[in-house]
Amino acid sequence: MRREFDSTDDSARLIAQVQRAIAEHTPLRIRGSDSKRFLGRDVQGEELDTRTHRGIIAYDPTELVITARAGTPLTELNTVLDDANQMLPCEPPLFNGSGTGLGTGLGTGSGTGSGTIGGAVASGLSGPRRPWAGSMRDFVLGCRVITGDGDHLRFGGQVMKNVAGYDMSRLLAGSFGSLGVLTEVSLKVLPKPRxxxxxxxxxxxxxxxxxxxxxxxxxxxxxxxxxxxxxxxxxxxxxxxxxxxxxxxxxxxxxxxxxxxxxxDHRLPFFDNGTDARPLWRLSLPNATPLMPLPGDVLIDWAGAQRWLRSDAQAADIRQLAHAAGGHATCFTPSPEREPFHPLAAPLLRYQHQLKRRLDPSGVLNPGRLYADL
Structure with a gap:
């Protein structure tokens, strides 16, 4: 049975702000709860806050689909799914910044509450179940997005299907707001295990x-x-x-x-910046990558495919180790001397720039968040 919920549609304000920014060539720093502001290059610009555009639009437990506005807190979405004994299998982190539990999460500091569904999709982060269930991108069925031309468009739908051209719904997963402003997302959910x-x-x-x-x-x-x-x-x-x-x-x-x-949610003591100030690295590696010596303390997740590293070693050395194993390394505590994301090979960086120019011709949407823009 399809359910309806109270929600707040603030898309008109968001569209107007994007259109004004395009006209005035004003960079926009797109944000939700800011729980992931630590991840990625800093964006200097006018703030576009999506939190007022929130609420679950529709949920059909029998069809295993939920649709929510981008500013909806993940905790709210998870509560609704819990009531129906269902879940979002990829387990996106909340990074709620409460500092409670077993440790202090990286989301503390600038974070002002639990992560939002828009931020979860935009960051593309997945939790411990990812190797067995799939990534956040795998559960995105459709979305609405404000483009770099100032249009409010809908992509995909509420069923799995093939597409021609850009699969925008999944392309936006992991784009960190650099290709468009997510306003609404439809996600596939699954029953909880018995x-x-x-x-x-x-x-x-x-x-x-x-x-x-x-x-x-x-x-x-x-x-x-x-x-x-x-x-x-x-x-x-x-x-x-x-x-x-x-x-x-x-x-x-x-x-x-x-x-x-x-x-x-990075609440284990291993992730506590207060007790260990060394940079935190995430190494994403192919499945069944054998153990290898790493210069620091290590937490292994995803049955070995994800390795968290606390290390003072040089960024180039850590990234060379990850590259040699067929993977890449992301710095979760970036600084001016450390790029957060693994450098792209020249052909891939060229495609990245071409995609950015195609979808954000004015270059106002989170410029430089992922990589330095041309």
Whole structure:
């Protein structure tokens, strides 16, 4: 049954501000709750705040689709999904900046509340379930966006389908507002698993990776795998029978499933900038990349495909290690001497600039947030 909700449509103000910025060649710094302002290059410009354009427009649990305005807090969307025993499987981080829980999140400081759905899509970040369920981009069905020409357009819809030309809905995922101002997003959701349990196993890092490989081949219902401080944390989800069978095989000590929320939102002590001032790096690597020496303290997530690194090593050295393994490195504590995002090869950077010029010809939308604009 399709449900309707109270919401606030502030698109007219947003469109007018974008059109005025285009006419006056005024750069815009697009923001929601600012919970991810730390990630990416700083944008100097007039602030365009999307938080007043908020609310869930429609939700149809039977069709597994929810549509919300960009300023809607993720916590609000998750609450509605919880009530229907459904979820957004890619687990986008909240970065709510509360500083509560197991540590202090990177979202503290300039953040003014939990992350918004617009920010979640624009950043393209996904949580611990990503290798098994897919990324944020995979769950975007459609969107409305204010373009760099000042038009308010709709792309995609509420069903999965093939497209010709730019798949704008997914192209905007991970664009950090540099290609358009998201105003509305339709997302595919899924039912929650019937059973969920988490276990911690005391293992060496090499042994942990070997076990994960064996469990993958045995098709165990693993939906989270993180290694930290000599312990492999494993989340099992699915039917009661399959989860019980997996528990009997892996053993370990059962712990609270809240561990994964803390990992997702950077509330584990590992992420606490107050106790460790070294830069935080995220290395995204191909699946089954073997363990390799890294210059600092490491937290392994995504069964090895994502490795968080606390290190004072030179940015070029860290990025060379990631590149040699077939991946890339993003700095989550950028500074003037450290570019936040992995430098693109010349052909890719050329495509990036061409895309920016095509979709934002005036260059007013979050200029330079991803890479230096031409």
């Amino acid at each position: 059973e969920r349990r988490t276990f911690a196993l005391t293992l060496g890092a090499d042994e942990a990776m070997q076990e994960l490989s064996a469990w993958r081949k045995a098709a165990l219902p693993v939906t989270g795998a993180s290694y930290l401080d000599g312990k492999l944390h494993v989340r099992l989800e699915g039917g009661s029978g399959s989860v019980k069978s997996a528990v009997d095989r892996i053993g370990g000590e059962e712990i609270d499933c809240a561990f994964w929320d803390a990992l997702r």
